[in-house]
Amino acid sequence: MKSAAILLLCLLAMSARAETPMTYEQLAAFRVNDNMCPRIDAYVNALEHQLALKGLTYATPEELNDADRKYNAEVRIAIWALRIGCNNPNRYK
């Protein structure tokens, strides 16, 4: 589980360096877990960078096409899962 988290962080970092956004399929495979909490800032920054690469930082969901709406939702769901889960450790137990 921990190695999967590190692998994902590497993938996010590589994607950020390459200035190429991750695909929707790669994002959809993203699974948040407790092991990510110590590096939450790195994960959130990397995910927010994905939004920036797609021009979705200030997106209004009603104005997006289907593909962008799904991508935007997938990234933000992951961001909030990290923020909520790591700040409220008993929420999902």
Add this chain to the structure above:
Amino acid sequence: MMKSALVIALALVGLTQCNQAQAECYIRSNIQLTRQTVNAGPTDFQKLVEPEGSGKRCTVQYRVHIGDVWHTAEGSGIGQDEGSACAQAMDIGRGRVLAEVEPSRVTATTQMICSDLVEIRIRPVRIGEIIWESETDMHRNEQERRYFDYKQTRCRMFTERNAKDRNLYTYQGIICKADTNPMGKWRVVDKY
């Protein structure tokens, strides 16, 4: 003779007291029962206090989410001061919501309310907007309905259903308290 009459009188007084105590317990158990079904609130308090004779008239309006619906509690009370008038108004409001939600269990008197307080309804919201909490629906997923802390602020998730081009979209988002006032408004932090 005198002694037995006194005993009977005391027994009658005791019986009356006993009945009153049972009546109080009945009302309390009603409120407790209903509280189990409350998902959120009371929230979005609005209050209007006006002079009334030598005292005050207080009209309150607030929202409670019970079952799958936001209910508006409204009540008006008259008292010597603002505190007692508003406490009475809150009680009447609570009784009216209970009567609406569980009519078989509550006997409440109806009351005509006339006030300029804003009527709050669920509506589409935008990121950054300052809103009443009950302008957003509770999250469809019950697990996600609980409040959580983010940056030392009380927040919750919401869902919003919106029709566009004959398709029904469900968005979700995050709202957080806009200030430290417990009766205050909320900010739409994200929506996706």
